[in-house]
Amino acid sequence: MATSKKRILIVDDEVTLVKMVKMQVEAFGYDTLTAYDGQEALQKAHKEKPDLILLDLMLPKMDGYKVCGLLKADSRYHNIPIIMFTARTQDSDKEMGSECGADAYITKPFESQVLLSKIQELIEKTGT
Amino acid sequence: MKNREKVLQTSEAQLRTIIEQNPDGIIIVDKDGIVLFFNEVAMFLFNRRRKEFIGKPFAIPLVAGDLTEIDIIRANKELGTAGTAEMCVTEINWEGKSAHLVSIHDITELKHVERLKAELTERKKLDQLKDEFISTVSHELRTPLSITRAGVSLLLQEIPGKISEKQREILQDSIEGIDRLAGIINDLLDISKIEAGRVELRKKLIDISSLVKNVISFFRSQAGAKKISLKTSFRSTLPDIFVDTDKIIQVFNNLIGNAIKFTPEKGEITVEVSDGRKEVKVSVKDTGIGIAPENLGKVFDRFQQFGRVAGSGAKGTGLGLSISKGIIQMHKGNIWVESPPTGEAGPPAGEAGKFGKGSKFIFTLPKLSSEFIVKEYIDNGIKEAMNRGVKLSIIVISIGDFKKSLKKVGKEKMHKILTNLEEMARKTLRRATDIAVRHKTEVVVILPEAKKVDAFVVKDRLEEAIKEYMRDLTGKIQINLGTATFPDETGNTETEALINKTKTQLEAIYTGPERRRSKRRRVRVRVRIGVSIAGKDKEAELDYVTTRDLGEEGLGLYTKDKLKPGTKLFISIQDPSQNIPLETEGEVIWSKAFGKDKGFPYRTGIRLKKVGGVKSILELLKS
Numbered sequence: 001m002a003t004s005k006k007r008i009l010i011v012d013d014e015v016t017l018v019k020m021v022k023m024q025v026e027a028f029g030y031d032t033l034t035a036y037d038g039q040e041a042l043q044k045a046h047k048e049k050p051d052l053i054l055l056d057l058m059l060p061k062m063d064g065y066k067v068c069g070l071l072k073a074d075s076r077y078h079n080i081p082i083i084m085f086t087a088r089t090q091d092s093d094k095e096m097g098s099e100c101g102a103d104a105y106i107t108k109p110f111e112s113q114v115l116l117s118k119i120q121e122l123i124e125k126t127g128t
Numbered sequence: 129m130k131n132r133e134k135v136l137q138t139s140e141a142q143l144r145t146i147i148e149q150n151p152d153g154i155i156i157v158d159k160d161g162i163v164l165f166f167n168e169v170a171m172f173l174f175n176r177r178r179k180e181f182i183g184k185p186f187a188i189p190l191v192a193g194d195l196t197e198i199d200i201i202r203a204n205k206e207l208g209t210a211g212t213a214e215m216c217v218t219e220i221n222w223e224g225k226s227a228h229l230v231s232i233h234d235i236t237e238l239k240h241v242e243r244l245k246a247e248l249t250e251r252k253k254l255d256q257l258k259d260e261f262i263s264t265v266s267h268e269l270r271t272p273l274s275i276t277r278a279g280v281s282l283l284l285q286e287i288p289g290k291i292s293e294k295q296r297e298i299l300q301d302s303i304e305g306i307d308r309l310a311g312i313i314n315d316l317l318d319i320s321k322i323e324a325g326r327v328e329l330r331k332k333l334i335d336i337s338s339l340v341k342n343v344i345s346f347f348r349s350q351a352g353a354k355k356i357s358l359k360t361s362f363r364s365t366l367p368d369i370f371v372d373t374d375k376i377i378q379v380f381n382n383l384i385g386n387a388i389k390f391t392p393e394k395g396e397i398t399v400e401v402s403d404g405r406k407e408v409k410v411s412v413k414d415t416g417i418g419i420a421p422e423n424l425g426k427v428f429d430r431f432q433q434f435g436r437v438a439g440s441g442a443k444g445t446g447l448g449l450s451i452s453k454g455i456i457q458m459h460k461g462n463i464w465v466e467s468p469p470t471g472e473a474g475p476p477a478g479e480a481g482k483f484g485k486g487s488k489f490i491f492t493l494p495k496l497s498s499e500f501i502v503k504e505y506i507d508n509g510i511k512e513a514m515n516r517g518v519k520l521s522i523i524v525i526s527i528g529d530f531k532k533s534l535k536k537v538g539k540e541k542m543h544k545i546l547t548n549l550e551e552m553a554r555k556t557l558r559r560a561t562d563i564a565v566r567h568k569t570e571v572v573v574i575l576p577e578a579k580k581v582d583a584f585v586v587k588d589r590l591e592e593a594i595k596e597y598m599r600d601l602t603g604k605i606q607i608n609l610g611t612a613t614f615p616d617e618t619g620n621t622e623t624e625a626l627i628n629k630t631k632t633q634l635e636a637i638y639t640g641p642e643r644r645r646s647k648r649r650r651v652r653v654r655v656r657i658g659v660s661i662a663g664k665d666k667e668a669e670l671d672y673v674t675t676r677d678l679g680e681e682g683l684g685l686y687t688k689d690k691l692k693p694g695t696k697l698f699i700s701i702q703d704p705s706q707n708i709p710l711e712t713e714g715e716v717i718w719s720k721a722f723g724k725d726k727g728f729p730y731r732t733g734i735r736l737k738k739v740g741g742v743k744s745i746l747e748l749l750k751s
Binding site for chain 2: 112
């Protein structure tokens with residue numbers, strides 16, 4: 001397997017949060033891409049084909065469910081694991097998330113260890 | 129002549145009755161607005177006496193053909209009460225002159241109901257707004273909280289650079305504060321949802337004792353840190369309860385968490401579960417500071433943290449108990465608290481431990497009949513199927529010729545078989561939404577949102593498990609499996625109809641083992657237990673085996689220990705009449721106390737691996 005770092009697309013409209021998550025994810029040893037709205041997220045996903053996407057729900061232009069649904073419905077991208085940031089597990093958020101095909105959910109605010117283990121789990125699952 | 133007069137009189141009387149008894153007020157007003165005629169009801173509606181009415185101005189402008197709402201004063205008490213009426217005006221001829229016929233319909237009550245309805249809708253709208261407001265605020269609060277937490281966490285991980293111990297301590301405290309705030313937001317969301325009635329329970333049949341055990345083990349270290357002993361007390365076997373597991377765990381977390389918080393070091397917390405006639409009763413008792421009697425009624429209210437002084441450690445949100453109450457009430461249960469009266473005013477702050485009589489939180493959950501559960505579950509599944517265009521599949525496990533089988537195996541054994549089948553079915557299920565319930569003399573497996581093919585996958589697994597189980601069953605008994613899918617196979621929304629549908633395609637999956645004693649024979653056996661370590665098979669000899677019995681299905685042994693089903697064994701069998709031992713592999717199917725021989729108290733059944741193409745080991749040995 002090539003040793004190039006895996007790339008993670010971070011999508012959130014909160015610039016500061018993206019900055020923080022980016023630092024965190026890079027500290028885990030991944031490369032990062034960022035997007036600040038739904039459309040940008042979709043474009044970046046199409047163009048860059050990241051290895052994983054961290055997707056917020058409430059996004060300008062196109063919400064997280066739609067971005068997730070569109071990617072998961074497309075055979076070219078449906079293998080990209082998507083972790084959704086939700087308000088709370090067991091919320092209707094989660095139900096909608098599972099309907100649009102997200103692979104995992106993380107509750108905000110999240111613990112870095114939880115984020116890392118979810119990322120590792122999903123990247124390993126699809127990575128080989 | 130007289131007759132005619134009588135008829136006339138009668139019809140006049142009838143007319144008067146109709147006018148007087150009419151619930152609407154009737155008034156005749158001439159073109160100048162002077163009242164010419166009125167009935168009793170009109171007097172009542174305008175609170176006027178006869179002489180205040182007749183020949184007096186009506187005082188309300190009239191236009192023929194109009195239908196208007198007017199204010200009225202109904203004769204009631206001295207001054208009368210205000211009301212509303214609908215006034216209908218028609219032009220008529222009265223004693224040769226044109227006049228107005230005014231009909232007055234009292235709509236005061238109608239108006240009142242309308243107003244109430246409007247208020248209710250308004251309140252509902254407000255509730256919804258409140259609900260949306262809280263969710264939005266929660267979402268909005270979460271974002272800056274996430275930023276702060278992520279930032280502090282980065283610092284703690286020393287990603288941007290090294291930090292001192294003092295700095296670490298401060299940052300650690302900050303993270304705890306952030307997590308507490310996140311907890312409050314979650315609780316607020318929960319309570320707002322409960323109050324708006326927007327929580328949907330995902331009920332499942334669960335074993336409450338294992339749930340309690342899990343919850344307790346989660347709290348062990350927390351209790352251990354305060355040297356609090358955490359005890360459980362279950363009465364006999366407990367029935368399964370039909371609840372939303374996550375929600376009930378939340379209640380336990382609240383109650384046990386509180387108990388630990390309010391119990392001083394070396395205290396004791398007991399979780400007790402008892403089986404009542406109609407309900408299961410759970411209590412969490414502590415030896416903490418207790419609750420002052422005047423506060424007992426208020427502990428389930430929101431943001432009430434009086435009386436109970438937390439020791440060190442995290443403070444609560446003051447919402448836990450009201451959330452718990454909401455959850456229990458949604459399950460149609462009750463929750464209350466008992467605390468021995470302290471005899472004094474509420475325990476003063478900082479004197480924790482002084483009123484060490486503790487408190488006991490108790491909640492009940494109704495025991496529901498299997499019929500009820502099956503019906504509710506299938507009903508919900510069908511509703512979902514219709515609303516969302518998904519399917520609902522069920523599998524029914526039944527016993528062939530139940531009456532005859534019952535006679536054959538006896539009531540007690542039959543009960544055990546059914547219980548085992550139910551348990552087996554439950555173990556086979558993989559999705560959280562699927563349930564298996566004993567329903568009369570059958571076991572019904574309900575698979576919401578499962579297509580026919582999905583049902584067949586589950587059925588295959590079930591079949592496998594049942595076959596395995598039946599190996600151990602003596603006596604001839606037949607087990608049938610049937611499936612049905614809504615709406616593919618039946619559009620009928622009745623629970624029974626769906627269950628009956630499964631009967632049309634029953635499949636007998638197993639007929640009990642037949643003993644072939646005549647074919648059994650004594651052999652000499654050497655058995656080793658195979659242990660696979662890091663891919664290499666290591667063997668430990670199982671030399672504590674006595675008399676062995678070889679049959680067509682496998683091998684019966686008397687063993688010193690109870691062997692775990694599924695244990696792989698290496699076996700060499702030597703028939704006394706032959707010299708060369710036969711090497712084969714086997715698997716433990718069952719192992720149970722036998723009690724005949726003290727040295728070898730267990731009888732163990734082993735299934736032998738089929739040896740290429742040969743029907744049985746017996747035949748192989750014979751050849």
